[in-house]
Amino acid sequence: MSEKPIRAATQALGFEGSNRLRERAHDLIPGGCHTYAKGDDQFPEQAPAFIVRGKGCHVWDPDGNEFIEYGMGLRAVTLGHAFEPVDDAAIRAMRLGNNFTRPSLIESELAELLVDLIPCAEQVKFAKDGSTVMTAAAKLARAYTGRPFVAFCADHPFFSINDWFIGNTEMAAGIPPEATQLTATFRYNDIASVEALFDRHPGRIACLIMEAERTTPPKDGFLLKVQELCRKNGALFVLDEMITGFRWHLKGAQYIHGLDPDLAGFGKALANGFSVSALAGKREIMELGGLRTKKEKVFLLSTTHGAESCALAAAIASVNAYKDLGVVDVLYRQGQRLANGIGKIVASLGLTGHFALEGPPCALIYATRDQEKRPSQAFRTLFMQEIIRRGILGPSFVDSYSHSDDDIDRTIDAVGEALVIYKQALEHGVEKFLQGRPVKPAIRRYNDQVFD
Numbered sequence: 405m406s407e408k409p410i411r412a413a414t415q416a417l418g419f420e421g422s423n424r425l426r427e428r429a430h431d432l433i434p435g436g437c438h439t440y441a442k443g444d445d446q447f448p449e450q451a452p453a454f455i456v457r458g459k460g461c462h463v464w465d466p467d468g469n470e471f472i473e474y475g476m477g478l479r480a481v482t483l484g485h486a487f488e489p490v491d492d493a494a495i496r497a498m499r500l501g502n503n504f505t506r507p508s509l510i511e512s513e514l515a516e517l518l519v520d521l522i523p524c525a526e527q528v529k530f531a532k533d534g535s536t537v538m539t540a541a542a543k544l545a546r547a548y549t550g551r552p553f554v555a556f557c558a559d560h561p562f563f564s565i566n567d568w569f570i571g572n573t574e575m576a577a578g579i580p581p582e583a584t585q586l587t588a589t590f591r592y593n594d595i596a597s598v599e600a601l602f603d604r605h606p607g608r609i610a611c612l613i614m615e616a617e618r619t620t621p622p623k624d625g626f627l628l629k630v631q632e633l634c635r636k637n638g639a640l641f642v643l644d645e646m647i648t649g650f651r652w653h654l655k656g657a658q659y660i661h662g663l664d665p666d667l668a669g670f671g672k673a674l675a676n677g678f679s680v681s682a683l684a685g686k687r688e689i690m691e692l693g694g695l696r697t698k699k700e701k702v703f704l705l706s707t708t709h710g711a712e713s714c715a716l717a718a719a720i721a722s723v724n725a726y727k728d729l730g731v732v733d734v735l736y737r738q739g740q741r742l743a744n745g746i747g748k749i750v751a752s753l754g755l756t757g758h759f760a761l762e763g764p765p766c767a768l769i770y771a772t773r774d775q776e777k778r779p780s781q782a783f784r785t786l787f788m789q790e791i792i793r794r795g796i797l798g799p800s801f802v803d804s805y806s807h808s809d810d811d812i813d814r815t816i817d818a819v820g821e822a823l824v825i826y827k828q829a830l831e832h833g834v835e836k837f838l839q840g841r842p843v844k845p846a847i848r849r850y851n852d853q854v855f856d
């Protein structure tokens with residue numbers, strides 16, 4: 405495969421290889437891939453359809469086009485692609501055997517590392533993905549409290565692929581309505597909605613599940629008040645740290661906000677893209693899944709592949725790298741450099757209110773708005789199309805330890821050029837600039853356009 409360097413803005417990218425391979429992927433795999441967020445409907449038509457390899461924050465597509473990548477494997481790859489200390493640790497573990505008939509010692513090794521690090525963790529249990537541990541948290545909470553209802557924050561978009569959560573979304577086909585009869589919601593930064601929830605279901609709420617923060621910071625001590633209301637009403641306080649864990653702070657958002665959740669779920673950045681997730685929490689609750697309880701046993705995260713040695717070794721090496729290299733500081737610093745650069749461009753082009761970065765520097769996303777400043781998928785698609793054309797693959801601006809000053813500065817230059825086009829599209833109509841259909845929300849009821 406010949407590799408072409410990141411292009412000058414005016415050069416057209418070729419996606420012939422991508423387009424050819426796309427057909428085959430859709431013939432073989434529903435949606436052509438294994439995560440909706442990576443799907444064709446999430447990207448412009450003029451985009452790489454596949455990644456062939458990555459190194460650091462650079463990736464190459466089947467046509468040999470090189471991109472600086474953001475988003476990093478749905479926020480899993482915090483250190484960078486093919487990060488050698490992590491890969492070497494995984495390979496060493498693999499060579500010792502990957503799965504035995506008794507537990508491997510590496511399970512306790514990673515557990516100890518996490519118990520020492522994460523404030524709420526007295527015990528941890530591993531799985532391969534975040535959805536599974538969040539579902540386990542809901543089950544444990546129901547078993548521990550003997551209560552039926554699970555409440556989650558309606559302003560947070562995703563907790564699990566499982567029925568208790570997906571049944572509440574637009575994409576609920578195949579899930580009987582009964583599956584969601586025991587879920588309820590509350591709103592972020594709206595403590596009255598949490599009080600109302602407990603009033604509506606007195607003595608019936610097993611737990612509240614939420615992220616500590618997304619793009620809006622907590623106001624008026626909201627998080628501590630939620631924790632307090634949970635304690636007062638006998639419900640468990642469960643934090644989803646899938647995004648915040650190891651990215652916002654090494655010890656998670658619970659540490660930043662001084663929280664003491666009963667249970668917390670980690671995944672994504674835990675192993676730099678290797679598949680490991682963890683449910684962490686109080687011994688008294690977690691032990692319901694163990695052998696040291698006289699209470700009724702909970703079937704807690706018992707899976708064939710849950711403790712795959714190479715993935716656990718990758719997690720240990722990742723967490724050690726986060727500690728030794730000051731990774732989280734770098735994520736903030738480079739994100740801030742990007743935010744400063746893009747902020748200046750937005751102001752100088754008069755695009756305030758039309759294009760904005762949101763979230764903390766370690767986890768930047770962007771908002772695209774049309775002429776009336778309404779959220780616009782068409783403008784999102786145009787922006788992505790124009791940065792892709794300039795060698796930046798960015799459904800968000802979530803960075804990694806591998807994003808160098810040069811990568812960030814090249815991104816700022818590309819964004820500057822893309823926003824000039826964006827501005828012209830605001831003036832003359834986005835359809836004049838967009839090549840192909842706009843992107844769609846990943847979770848929706850119908851494929852209003854069939855991709856074939």
Ligand SMILES: Cc1ncc(COP(=O)(O)O)c(C=O)c1O
Binds near residue numbers: 532534536564647
């Ligand atoms: C906040 C949050 N929780 C849970 C999950 C589910 O994790 P997984 O995709 O590993 O099942 C995600 C996935 O995007 C997430 O963003």
